[in-house]
Amino acid sequence: MTPPPATSVAAMMRPLPAAEDSRSNRDILAVMGRPTLGYVALLLLVVSAVAWALGTFVYQTYVGLGVAGYSHPIFWGVYIVTFVFWVGIAHAGTLISAILYLFRAKWRNAINRSAEAMTVFAVATAGLFPLIHLGRVFKFYWLLPYPNQRALWVNFKSPLLWDVFAVSTYATISTVFLYVGLIPDIAIARDRSTGWRKALYSVLALGWQGTSPQWKAHNRTVLHLSGLATPLVLSVHSVVSWDFAASIVPGWHATIFAPYFVAGAIFSGFAMVLTVMIPVRRIYGLERYITDYHFENMTRFILLTSLIVGYAYGVEYFIAWYSGVEAERTSFWLRAFGPYWLSAWIMITCNAFVPQVFWFKRLRTHIPTIFVVSVLINVGMWFERYVIIVTSLSREYNPAVWGQYTPSWVELSILAGSFAWFSMFFLIFLKIFPVIAINEVKELEIHEKEHPGGEYWEHGHTYEEVH
Amino acid sequence: MPTLVGVFEQPAKVAEAAKRLRDRGYAELQVYSPVPSHELDHVIDEKPSRVRVWTLVGGLLGVTAGYALTIWMSTNWKLVVGGKPWASIPPYTIIAFELTILLGGLATLLGLLVVGKLPRFRPDPAYHPRFSAEDFGLVVSCEERDVAEVDGLLRAHQAKEVNLVEG
Numbered sequence: 257m258t259p260p261p262a263t264s265v266a267a268m269m270r271p272l273p274a275a276e277d278s279r280s281n282r283d284i285l286a287v288m289g290r291p292t293l294g295y296v297a298l299l300l301l302v303v304s305a306v307a308w309a310l311g312t313f314v315y316q317t318y319v320g321l322g323v324a325g326y327s328h329p330i331f332w333g334v335y336i337v338t339f340v341f342w343v344g345i346a347h348a349g350t351l352i353s354a355i356l357y358l359f360r361a362k363w364r365n366a367i368n369r370s371a372e373a374m375t376v377f378a379v380a381t382a383g384l385f386p387l388i389h390l391g392r393v394f395k396f397y398w399l400l401p402y403p404n405q406r407a408l409w410v411n412f413k414s415p416l417l418w419d420v421f422a423v424s425t426y427a428t429i430s431t432v433f434l435y436v437g438l439i440p441d442i443a444i445a446r447d448r449s450t451g452w453r454k455a456l457y458s459v460l461a462l463g464w465q466g467t468s469p470q471w472k473a474h475n476r477t478v479l480h481l482s483g484l485a486t487p488l489v490l491s492v493h494s495v496v497s498w499d500f501a502a503s504i505v506p507g508w509h510a511t512i513f514a515p516y517f518v519a520g521a522i523f524s525g526f527a528m529v530l531t532v533m534i535p536v537r538r539i540y541g542l543e544r545y546i547t548d549y550h551f552e553n554m555t556r557f558i559l560l561t562s563l564i565v566g567y568a569y570g571v572e573y574f575i576a577w578y579s580g581v582e583a584e585r586t587s588f589w590l591r592a593f594g595p596y597w598l599s600a601w602i603m604i605t606c607n608a609f610v611p612q613v614f615w616f617k618r619l620r621t622h623i624p625t626i627f628v629v630s631v632l633i634n635v636g637m638w639f640e641r642y643v644i645i646v647t648s649l650s651r652e653y654n655p656a657v658w659g660q661y662t663p664s665w666v667e668l669s670i671l672a673g674s675f676a677w678f679s680m681f682f683l684i685f686l687k688i689f690p691v692i693a694i695n696e697v698k699e700l701e702i703h704e705k706e707h708p709g710g711e712y713w714e715h716g717h718t719y720e721e722v723h
Numbered sequence: 724m725p726t727l728v729g730v731f732e733q734p735a736k737v738a739e740a741a742k743r744l745r746d747r748g749y750a751e752l753q754v755y756s757p758v759p760s761h762e763l764d765h766v767i768d769e770k771p772s773r774v775r776v777w778t779l780v781g782g783l784l785g786v787t788a789g790y791a792l793t794i795w796m797s798t799n800w801k802l803v804v805g806g807k808p809w810a811s812i813p814p815y816t817i818i819a820f821e822l823t824i825l826l827g828g829l830a831t832l833l834g835l836l837v838v839g840k841l842p843r844f845r846p847d848p849a850y851h852p853r854f855s856a857e858d859f860g861l862v863v864s865c866e867e868r869d870v871a872e873v874d875g876l877l878r879a880h881q882a883k884e885v886n887l888v889e890g
Contacts, residue, residue: 409796433808448853463843476774699758
């Protein structure tokens, strides 16, 4: 037998021509191609909105927090509302990537990357708000236990400090999670790019080659990170809820807050994933990977969590009445029928009633309906936090110190800026990293090629059906 | 020493070929795979991945650090806040919990780098971009005189192509 042909190393390291590449590589890497005019226009729009918000923040820092709508007794307003809102949005990514991973729900493969990226960007957005709310932002390091002359440490018994630890841990771990999942996909991009992209991906891929010890370590790492992230994601919004529940303000002081907030977070997070991924799928033609089946599964989660959230609303009112505490009863009565009645009814309608349309299969699989409902949920969930925070603070125990709050233009600019900031990161991410986990989708494809007609997807969906 | 790369389409065939080669006494094997595959997990290394040790040590460090930090810092000013003892375990558990996750997670990442021998600054001579498409590669280093036999074995297990890399 003649020895096999020798191949020169240089010839092997050239980028693989597209014609020889696998379909999933080509389809998903195509999203990272040359930006269209619409993309550039949208990016410019959001960057200008971020710049405007930054300007108003500088103005607020210069003249003081008086330019926010704060007035006695309401010193937690739009900033804290928006903080809780974005922390909530951040929960879907970890739910999809960690909890569904542990449950071996394979349908997560098509959406986990975008959801994880959204998690990181949502935390990056949320993390700004406690700082914006500080007023004297240059004192932010007072939040951290740093050595100082008076040997004075932070108060570890304060829920606000638990928040610092919970949110910063969440930001770190979700970034690690996203990056670890990205390494094999960055290697795919590295092998198919030239110029600055090649340089960038070569560094970020860490020299990944997909050897079996590497995959083995990678699998373990993802498993362990999932195991760590699962209790973490449940703890983060619980801790956020304790910012309120550990106080004695009527409307806040409730034991149901932790599970209520966690369910609401997953609810809003899934809605945001849908709001973002429905247009992305359509614009980039990713129907082969993100199927209606995926969207339908998410609507089921939304329906479930909507019921939990609706139940929590009911329980809050019941307990307020059942407790017999005058201040609680008044607070909840005024929540629904007082000056903030509109916010309260927006919240109840959008979160508890509208998602009930998903009981019907026709509506659950109708993409425009899903999109509209997901946007309404986002609105509803922002108002939920507004209702919880503002109405409770405005009607505390002593009627003599009741007050009114209206958000100022500075707060609304920064609120709008937060959406732009989140979108800006997501738009940039779309063009730099694969928005679908290529190696996970490919794993299903290769498995299907080896075992045709096998259990490609759960629930009896075959490969042919979903493609 | 010459190095041969067999290119395969199915991970199961790679696993079979690797087992056969190992039985024939070829110990220097490496596998490239575009996707994680349970069939290939034990081809090169039988033992479970040591990333688990990293996670455990990181997590234990985190929980210890969490309690140690909070309790030690409370000793500076033994203040009674909210009627709680100056070192109050329930709230400190939250800090300890978060640090367990934080250090556990970061240690797991470090574990991935150490166990997976990353980062690597130079690609292996045998690596090819096709192994991040759909092909699987089995790399065998052998003596000059064994090239023909290894080539035959790889092809016998449905290697669609065998290349010789001068390493």
